[in-house]
Amino acid sequence: MxxxxxxxxxxxxxxxxxxxxxxxxxxxxxxxxxxxxLGRVLERFDEAKAALTARYPDVLIAFAYKSNSTFQVVSALARRGAGATIVSVAGIETARRAGVAPKDMVFDGPSKSKEELAAAIKAGVGMINAESVQEARDVDALSHSLSVKGARIGFRVNFDIRAETHAGLATGGREHKFGVARREVIQFCRREAQKLRSARVVGLHSHVGSQVADPEVFRRQTEEMVGLAEELEATGTEVAELNLGGGLGFPYTKEDKELPIGYYAEATAGSFARSSWSGRTRLVFELGRWVVxxxxxxxxxxxxxxxxxxxxxxxxxxxxxxxxxxxxxxxxxxxxxxxxxxxxxxxxxxxxxxxxxxxxxxxxxxxxxxxxxxxxxxxxxxxxxxxxxxxxxxxxxxxxxxxxxxxxxxxxxxxxxxxxxxxxxxxxxxxxxx
Ligand SMILES: Cc1ncc(COP(=O)(O)O)c(C=O)c1O
Structure with missing residues (x-):
């Protein structure tokens, strides 16, 4: 072992x-x-990056700071080209100090405060992933009052995908507190997205849980995202970034199922590269656990x-x-x-x-x-x-x-x-x- x-x-x-x-x-x-x-961290990051970009070239790994926020770890990753997935104001500041460009920062979390949203807007964070339609409205209202044009909203979509993992690590079920139902995202884009004053809906996001080893989960997630991007085009919303979250499992025991990185990359970047949306968006991954x-x-x-x-x-x-x-x-x-x-x-x-x-x-x-x-x-x-x-x-x-x-x-x-x-x-x- x-x-x-x-x-x-x-x-x-x-x-x-x-x-x-x-x-x-x-x-x-x-x-x-x-x-x-630190060398081992970079080795794993390079392995993941190589496996993903071999299948689809336009990839950002926005390392999930929640998994390991040691400054030397995140700054070494930033120097290697990693973006940052953060969930707090301190996270934004840490990513900035680590040298991550704002466009490569992703701000996640199911219950962000107005202060946190304002900090993300002011910092020019590349994608604020909204977990309710009200949050999307709030991002727009805040960016308008802050006179910031073009705050970028992504919707974290809840596709009701159930991954086999510990109950405390599952986030993709309909009843979970995470994300917005597909139907609500479509409705918002049809009725409100074009009327936003300062922000724009430009991305989709999905993260179904952590410690997941089933390639079918990741494949389905990718397909659902592409299907929704296609559907949103008809509403006038152009999806320029698809964020497939993190979640790739790590085998802590001999008995744990292991999904090799190449299989994961095939289920995500590979499926995407063969889809109708290929070439139209950057693919973002929020890997944490597998890297560190x-x-x-x-x-x-x-x-x-x-x-x-x-x-x-x-x-x-x-x-x-x-x-x-x-x-x-x-x-x-x-x-x-x-x-x-x-x-x-x-x-x-x-x-x-x-x-x-x-x-x-x-x-x-x-x-x-x-x-x-x-x-x-x-x-x-x-x-x-x-x-x-x-x-x-x-x-x-x-x-x-x-x-x-x-x-x-x-x-x-x-x-x-x-x-x-x-x-x-x-x-x-x-x-x-x-
Ligand atoms: C929204 C989001 N993205 C990314 C991650 C990182 O997941 P992992 O460390 O399993 O790759 C998490 C952690 O659960 C998360 O909640």
Whole structure:
């Protein structure tokens, strides 16, 4: 399993990422610590870009910042030609600082505030994907009042496409809070789009969920988008950008279905290239997980080992606040020893859990790590690059998680451990009476 991660090398009692020994990283920067191999991120990005452009040349991968918002990651991707899919004002600012041209930014989200829409309009974001007809009206009204001509609206369309994935990652069903029904989009374009004062409807968007491995889902999504673009032409709305979202799954376990990038590209860019709309639009992809998932390990130190009934616990210093995927989605992540004080082989199984006072703060159950663990040993949780550090919090008033990167054999601490908000607050002084 580990051999498919070419940037990792697991030796007896050692783990290297990008050629750098993780024990030295843990000693230098402390734990818990995310370590991201920037070269691996770029390798995956290049692979995706090559597979897509081989089938259709006019492609933008607007990397989904929500999956990993480490500045060094997004700026390295921007230098490689990635755009940005963002969902907040800080996202717009981060993309701008990373060097992404506004035309290559996509602003998503089912419930944007007026302030967020105004910030996107002022920044000249390339596409604001509206998730209700009212939002499209708001974009127009705001851009008019801001005297900005030509704000670009895309409609996120809900085609009622159900992808097989975790319920918490599915977004394409009719009843979900995401997107606008096809019928409503047509109605809006027929009755209102030509009357907009400052904004224009120029794009369509669809994202049916994350961690999807079925090519038929992506093929159908592409076909639906082309069908709708054709239909909208008759209403006078010219679709100049089709955004097929993200969602390509990553195999975290041997059992997970894997959709190779070439098959994904065939189902999306390939189907599009053969369609009637080919050559008429830029194709945008909002990939996140697939690009960054395996780039990162989360290093964590064993604080205590203890037995409770039949369970042998390895209690580590990373918690669900640092890495919430196992607690939130029951996600499986491989755990390997990065360094242990005893080299003695062991068939013992461990439940690996964190310090947070929640019974769901568990990273893995019954894991055979091949060694006998003791206090001070270091474990690595693998494939933690997507929705890892970007979903971390300060719950339990724990410090915000730290992130290091490795590149060309060197390392840097790029996001230091932060203190939780409020920890330094002083009680408000009561006015003296009398
Ligand atoms: C609208 C939208 N676009 C793109 C993404 C990125 O998806 P993924 O990381 O699965 O590629 C998400 C995440 O779920 C999303 O909600």
């Amino acid at each position: 580990v051999s498919r991660r070419p940037h990792l090398s697991i030796g007896r009692n050692s783990l290297k990422i990008g050629g750098v020994d993780t024990k030295s990283l843990a000693e230098r920067y402390g734990t818990p610590l995310y370590v991201t191999d 998932a395996d780039s990162t390990v989360l290093l964590t130190k064993v604080n205590y080992v203890k037995s409770a009934g039949k369970v042998r616990w390895a209690l580590v210093d990373a918690g669900m606040n640092d890495f919430i995927r196992p607690a939130l989605y029951g996600a499986y992540h491989e755990i390997v020893p990065a360094w242990t004080s005893s080299a003695e082989r062991s068939a013992w199984r461990y439940d690996v859990a964190g310090p947070v006072c929640e019974s769901t703060d568990v990273f893995g159950r019954g894991r055979r790590l091949g060694v006998r663990l003791s206090q001070g040993d270091i474990l690595a949780i693998l494939d933690a690059g997507a929705y890892g550090s970007s979903m971390s919090s300060t719950y339990n008033m724990r410090p915000l998680t730290a992130v290091a990167t490795v590149e060309d054999g060197d390392s840097a601490l790029v996001s230091p451990r932060g203190w939780p908000p409020g920890w330094k607050a002083r009680p408000r002084q009561r006015p003296r009476s009398g």
